[in-house]
Amino acid sequence: MDLHVDLTERRDLAGQVYRGLRARVLDGRLRDGEQVPPSRELARRLGISRNTVSVAYEWLMAEGLLVSRGRAGSFIQNTPRERGGARARATPGVKPRPRAVWSELPAPPVPVPQTPYDFRVGYPDASLFPFDAWRRLMARQWRASAVSPAYADPAGHPELREAVARHLGVSRGVSAEASDVLITHGAQQALDLVGRVLLAPGDGVAMEEPGYPPARALFQSLGAKVVPVPVDAEGLDVSRLPDDARAVYVTPSHQFPLGIVMSPARRKALLDWARRRDAVVIEDDYDSEFRFGGRPLETLHGLDRSGRVLYVGSFSKVLLPALRLGFLVAPPSLQRELRLAKQVTDWHSQLPAQGALARFIDTGALARHVRKTRREYEQRHTRLSEGLARHFADTLELLPSVAGLHLCATFTRGGARLEKELTQKAHAAGVGVESLSRYFMGAPTRHGWVLGYGGVTVERIDEGLRRLRSRLHEGR
Incomplete structure (x- = not known):
């Protein structure tokens, strides 16, 4: 570990080493189980005597923040972090501010775990990726003869x-x-x-x-x-x-x-x-x-x-x-x-x-992979289209689409209310769907769902739609 300690004062070098390491332990930058450098090595890096570092280490051990394991070395010992951590050192005053546009843009979406019946948009099926073939190709590229230093x-x-x-x-x-x-x-x-x-x-x-x-x-x-x-x-x-x-x-x-x-x-x-x-x-x-x-x-x-x-x-x-x-x-x-x-x-x-x-x-290999995945996604496209027509014919209008990894369906009545209520209920039932209104910049003129099928297998589509349908009946 390349450990930096600030030694700005000429006096009390051992105290400065001790306080610097202690602060890093308490704010979590040095974590439980991490090994600190041997006293001789840290002394050489800091340009001070080994005895000075040893004294600082002894004070940390006395506090229970450091433990010696003989020849294995010295290690940070489990301890709760100070509230606020490294940010607590921030001084008051004028702080840098971003341009106004960055405050107006929506925050990046928080990654959401995959749901059992995941109709969210933009996800291909990772299980279809040719991992073995790709691993061999990458191994060839990482040979020393293939990697340029420039x-x-x-x-x-x-x-x-x-x-x-x-x-x-x-x-x-x-x-x-x-x-x-x-x-x-x-x-x-x-x-x-x-x-x-x-x-x-x-x-x-x-x-x-x-x-x-x-x-x-x-x-x-x-x-x-x-x-x-x-x-x-x-x-x-x-x-x-x-x-x-x-x-x-x-x-x-x-x-x-x-x-x-x-x-x-x-x-x-x-x-x-x-x-x-x-x-x-x-x-x-x-x-x-x-x-x-x-x-x-x-x-x-x-x-x-x-x-x-x-x-x-x-x-x-x-x-x-x-x-x-x-x-x-x-x-x-x-x-x-x-x-x-x-x-x-x-x-x-x-x-x-x-x-x-x-x-x-x-x-x-790409052409073969595309043919394989196209057949799989076409089955999902067909199953989802047929399922929407069977379960939601009186509620949703399926927009025509013959490509891609998603379908769009709009509510024929009660659009804004149904979209909001059913989307929330769907997530509670383990069904991931996305509201059409979130894709509008201005006031939405259509309401419905955008349903992806890259993250849901053919076998799960029917059950996912059945759960959606049951939530629709709950609102009646």
Whole structure:
């Protein structure tokens, strides 16, 4: 243990060592069972005599805060912490304050344990992840011959950038070279980089309403003026876009959270609007790998002829959020600045994981994994759709959706009241659901549930819905 003790006074060195160690024990920074350095070693580090350190240790032992175990050394002994701990030393006076916007944003959600019947949104099934194959790929990347001591290209591992460009070209029809791809810590960092490069405080950003709260909070944190734009049966209502918007954030392939697919006419209208207004379109294709029916529409990026679409995606849904790997496909006019923004933010994402993912894609393992998980999620999608129709036909209207990891259903009557009451009762019954209203920036115009099926098996879906239905009858 590298133990620092402040010796600012020339006198009473033993007392200073004693008080410094005692304070660290009582505030919990030195914990029960931790070994302190031998007296000779600590004396050498502090530039004082060994006898001085020994005296301090003896005083701590006399208080019962330190115990000697012979040749094994001296160890901290269990003791209650002082109330307030390290924070109790804070001195009164003027304290640093964050910018006002940070006080206005919602606090980060507290991680909630998985419920027995978990219909929360955004979670893939971790049991489907190919842990053995991934472990072998990571082991190869961590060989000494494969690890460079130098910092790497902020844009990402060259092999992964090439693999992502090929993968997107085959699976989504996105025409991109490796030089167009920038590897990020998930889609959220991709949005952050776009905002840093393109947005000045006060610039307008149009977002779908309802929409994705983390993206909204990010743009607001950068000082942008976020403007909600309604979504109807064809997707984002382009006619309602504000004239001064600098950027538009959309999820056209599977609108989040409603699940609507943006129509071809709306896609063309949005691209025309962006060209006329000299704006950019941020296309978040967050779960496009999981499509269970219908004809897939071309991406906005594929339709774009003026270089105004920035295509964002991640591997959080198809693999695991814990990997924190995503990508951004950008036009040449922005690539230098985005690469620079990545460099000044965190230099680059973790290289071994990038190398492993490149190999995972190139060997066809990702395509096989997608086919496997798509079959599993399609079963859950079907079971959940049928169950909602069977149990809630008189209460909920299921919105059409043929892709992704969630469904959305709106209450046909008593919306606001039922949404609040039943959501609370559902959690008490071990059923995790999310209210549709939480995805609105303004006053909700629809009420219902957003139901994910990444975290609940096929076998548990029926029982989860049965429990929800029983809570509905309790309110009558």
